[in-house]
Structure formats: C-alpha cells, structure tokens
Amino acid sequence: xxxxxxxxxxxxxxxxxxxxxxxxxxxxxxxxxxxxxxxxxxxxxxxxxxxxxxxxxxxxxxxxxxxxxxxxxxxxxxxxxxxxxxxxxxxxxxxxxxxxxxxxxxxxxxxxxxxxxxxxxxxxxxxxxxxxxxxxxxxxxxxxxxxxxxxxxxxxxxxxxxxxxxxxxxxxxxxxxxxxxxxxxxxxxxxxxxxxxxxxxxxx
Amino acid sequence: xxxxxxxxxxxxxxxxxxxxxxxxxxxxxxxxxxxxxxxxxxxxxxxxxxxxxxxxxxxxxxxxxxxxxxxxxxxxxxxxxxxxxxxxxxxxxxxxxxxxxxxxxxxxxxxxxxxxxxxxxxxxxxxxxxxxxxxxxxxxxxxxxxxxxxxxxxxxxxxxxxxxxxxxxxxxxxxxxxxxxxxxxxxxxxxxxxxxxxxxxxxxxxxxxxxxxxxxxxxxxxxxxxxxxxxxxxxxxxxxxxxxxxxxxxxxxxxxxxxxxxxxxxxxxxxxxxxxxxxxx
Numbered sequence: 001x002x003x004x005x006x007x008x009x010x011x012x013x014x015x016x017x018x019x020x021x022x023x024x025x026x027x028x029x030x031x032x033x034x035x036x037x038x039x040x041x042x043x044x045x046x047x048x049x050x051x052x053x054x055x056x057x058x059x060x061x062x063x064x065x066x067x068x069x070x071x072x073x074x075x076x077x078x079x080x081x082x083x084x085x086x087x088x089x090x091x092x093x094x095x096x097x098x099x100x101x102x103x104x105x106x107x108x109x110x111x112x113x114x115x116x117x118x119x120x121x122x123x124x125x126x127x128x129x130x131x132x133x134x135x136x137x138x139x140x141x142x143x144x145x146x147x148x149x150x151x152x153x154x155x156x157x158x159x160x161x162x163x164x165x166x167x168x169x170x171x172x173x174x175x176x177x178x179x180x181x182x183x184x185x186x187x188x189x190x191x192x193x194x195x196x197x198x199x200x201x202x203x204x
Numbered sequence: 205x206x207x208x209x210x211x212x213x214x215x216x217x218x219x220x221x222x223x224x225x226x227x228x229x230x231x232x233x234x235x236x237x238x239x240x241x242x243x244x245x246x247x248x249x250x251x252x253x254x255x256x257x258x259x260x261x262x263x264x265x266x267x268x269x270x271x272x273x274x275x276x277x278x279x280x281x282x283x284x285x286x287x288x289x290x291x292x293x294x295x296x297x298x299x300x301x302x303x304x305x306x307x308x309x310x311x312x313x314x315x316x317x318x319x320x321x322x323x324x325x326x327x328x329x330x331x332x333x334x335x336x337x338x339x340x341x342x343x344x345x346x347x348x349x350x351x352x353x354x355x356x357x358x359x360x361x362x363x364x365x366x367x368x369x370x371x372x373x374x375x376x377x378x379x380x381x382x383x384x385x386x387x388x389x390x391x392x393x394x395x396x397x398x399x400x401x402x403x404x405x406x407x408x409x410x411x412x413x414x415x416x417x418x419x420x421x422x423x424x425x426x427x428x429x430x431x432x433x434x435x436x437x438x439x440x441x442x443x444x445x446x447x448x449x450x451x452x453x454x455x456x457x458x459x460x461x462x463x464x465x466x467x468x469x470x471x472x473x474x475x476x477x478x479x480x481x482x483x484x485x
Binding site for chain 2: 073074076094096099101102124
C-alpha cells in the first residue's frame with residue numbers, strides 16, 4: 001500500500017456505501033452533510049436499528065444534507081446525488097440497472113438490514129468506483145462486505161476503533177481487510193471534503 | 205478491466221446458465237428473479253452442497269434429481285411471520301373488511317404463501333371478522349415442501365411471542381393463544397382454520413390465473429422478481445381480481461413502476477392496499 005489515503009479529489013467514484021450500528025448516527029451526522037450535491041454520487045446507508053418500527057433517519061437527515069434523502073421502494077431506479085437509507089426490516093441491495101432491490105431474507109449478523117448484504121451487492125455492481133465506510137458498531141457486520149469492496153478494487157475507510165463509541169464493528173473490519181484509511185470521524189469528514197475539488201474525474 | 209471484475213462477470217454468466225438448466229430440467233423458472241438476491245442464495249447453496257464452482261453444483265443437480273428439493277429450499281424464501289406489519293392487517297380490518305362483508309361468498313388469494321404464516325393470519329382475521337365460514341382462501345407457492353409445512357399448520361414455539369404481539373397490534377379482539385395448542389416446542393394451529401384454506405402449487409412466473417377473487421395479498425414476494433417478472437405477476441393479479449377487488453402488497457413494494465399501475469387506486473397508501481378501478485363508464 002502506498003501510504004494512507006489523503007485525498008479523493010482525483011478518484012473516479014460513482015457511489016458510497018456506509019454502515020454502522022451503535023454510535024453510527026452521531027458519526028453520520030458529521031459525515032453526510034459534508035457530501036457535495038453535484039458530484040454525481042449515489043450514497044447508500046445501512047444503520048442497525050430495531051426492526052419493529054419504521055426508520056426516522058431519512059427525516060432526521062433530509063434537512064441537513066445537500067443531497068436528496070430517501071428511503072427507497074423496491075426496484076426504484078438509483079439516481080445520482082441521492083442518499084438511500086435502508087428501510088427497517090429489509091436488506092437493501094444494489095442491483096443491475098442500477099436499481100434498488102430489497103429483500104426480507106434471513107438476518108445476517110442478527111441484522112436486517114445488513115451491512116454485508118449492501119456492501120457485497122454494491123461491490124458487485126460498482127467495482128472500483130465504490131467507496132465504503134465502516135463506522136462505530138457492536139458486531140462484525142460489514143467486515144466481509146468491506147473485504148468484498150476492497151477485492152473489487154474499491155476504496156475502504158474504517159473509523160478508528162479507538163475513537164468509536166463501540167469499537168467491535170470497525171475492529172472486525174480491520175481484522176478482515178487492510179483499508180485505504182483508518183481515521184476518526186473528523187478525519188473521514190475531511191477526506192470526504194476533498195470530493196468537493198473543482199475537477200470532476202467522473203468521465204463516464 | 206481488473207481481474208476481479210472479470211471474475212464477477214464470469215459468475216454472472218454461470219448464473220444465467222445454471223438458471224437456464226434448472227428451468228429446462230425441472231421447469232422452475234428463476235431466470236427473471238432479481239439478480240443480486242438470487243446470487244446470494246445460490247452462493248449459500250454452493251456452500252451447503254460443498255461446491256467450489258457453480259458448474260459443479262449444476263452438474264450434481266442435473267444428474268441427481270433427489271438433490272433438487274433441497275436446492276429449491278435455498279432458491280426460495282421462507283422467512284415470514286404471522287401478522288407481519290400489524291398496521292397492514294389493521295387497515296384490512298378497517299378499510300377492506302366492510303366491503304368484503306357485502307359479498308355472499310368470498311375468494312381470497314394469498315400468493316407466495318411459503319410456510320403458511322400469511323395464510324393463517326388471513327384465516328384468523330377473517331374468523332375474527334365473522335367472514336371465514338363464507339371464505340375460500342387459495343394459498344399458493346412454488347415450493348412443495350413449504351406447502352407441506354403450511355398444510356401441517358405447525359410453527360416453532362419460539363416465534364409465537366412475536367406473532368402474538370403482531371396479532372395484538374393488528375386490532376385483534378382476542379389473544380393468538382385462542383388458535384393454537386403448544387407442545388414439544390411447537391405450536392399447532394387449530395384445524396378449523398385450515399378448513400377454508402386450499403394450499404396449492406402455483407408459479408407467478410409460469411402459471412396463469414385460476415380463479416376470480418375479491419382480495420389478493422402478495423407481500424414481500426415481488427421484491428425477489430426483476431421488473432419484467434413483476435409486470436407478469438401484477439398482470440395476473442389484475443386479471444384475477446373481480447371489479448373493485450383489493451390487493452395488498454409489501455410495505456416497500458410499489459405498483460407505480462408498473463404499466464398496470466393505472467388499473468389500481470390506493471385504499472391505504474401507507475399500507476400499500478389498492479383497489480381495482482371500476483370497469484366501464
């Protein structure tokens with residue numbers, strides 16, 4: 001590895017996937033508002049939550065983000081400059097199209113939605129043009145997914161477990177993959193800020 | 205293109221060949237299932253059958269028909285619960301049941317019933333609303349083993365606490381415990397509920413309409429289909445529903461992407477319950 005990642009300015013990216021559980025909301029509150037509105041990115045978020053009630057996250061973040069925030073329906077077409085929050089009690093997958101596929105399959109790591117399910121499907125569709133972020137959380141969900149993103153050539157950023165409210169999730173990811181950067185949330189935020197650079201290398 | 209990307213593409217090709225082979229050999233059509241979900245299920249099956257490659261699994265399943273029921277269990281989804289999304293059933297009671305009462309006899313189709321949770325939920329709801337004795341529930345699925353389990357009416361007692369809470373929140377007048385006896389870690393549901401349920405093999409991918417019905421529920425089944433197959437299924441539902449009939453779909457499923465969408469008007473937007481538009485002037 002050529003040293004830790006310090007800028008994303010020159011990096012061709014189509015999508016960002018983010019996963020977390022306990023302590024994840026605080027981290028997201030710092031990260032999602034930083035994302036630039038016109039970089040053409042699609043952003044997908046899985047946060048472990050109770051399965052028996054609908055998620056409050058889209059409402060919580062809608063007013064604070066430059067990107068459009070939504071909780072998608074099944075087979076909704078994926079658009080640029082949108083943030084998709086996995087609905088409660090469904091796995092959220094990036095499918096060919098690209099479009100969203102939801103599933104009510106078995107829990108993965110006791111979770112539905114599962115971070116692994118999102119990350120692995122996104123790695124499959126976006127390959128090297130994907131950035132994955134593993135945040136604070138209480139189990140190993142996300143580790144296999146981060147590995148899949150890395151293996152497909154994508155960028156992996158892990159919250160420094162020493163700065164996470166619950167270190168198990170980021171530590172599990174570090175045990176599974178050598179990420180491009182390990183940073184506290186403020187550092188991840190600064191890194192995401194480099195996406196604001198004037199030159200847009202997304203030359204599809 | 206990187207090596208990993210090329211490998212992923214090869215796997216996609218293998219999946220297409222595999223699903224073609226399953227279709228031609230066993231007449232189960234998974235070719236229009238949503239790719240990423242079926243891919244996960246196929247990977248799980250490979251692991252279960254100890255196969256390194258999908259072609260290995262394909263060869264074994266083609267040569268040994270006895271393996272197929274086990275594979276089918278992997279390719280189909282069994283995760284369900286009774287009274288899943290209680291507000292859906294509450295909306296059925298409040299907005300649909302009053303109109304169902306006006307029919308002298310009722311036919312109801314629970315499409316993709318898996319191990320029967322949704323069918324029994326429907327039977328219980330109809331019983332509580334005084335409609336079960338004049339109802340016939342068609343509960344259909346593609347997996348014969350799931351249908352056998354459904355017919356047995358036996359559920360793991362560990363899931364009963366969740367079912368009971370769901371049932372309570374659906375506006376039920378009595379406790380779910382009225383409907384089953386628990387023994388040896390299982391809950392056996394009252395045979396009387398089954399008297400008006402016909403469990404049968406039916407594929408939304410390959411079969412056609414078999415009856416005219418007043419109500420269809422098909423929840424969290426369409427999510428496993430690609431848009432083309434969703435269109436086919438929704439077309440079947442449209443043809444099966446009587447004028448002004450109702451359909452309930454999963455809380456994150458939508459008819460708005462469908463060309464049949466205009467045939468339905470929402471009864472409860474939040475709970476995804478729709479009514480067929482009146483036909484004629």
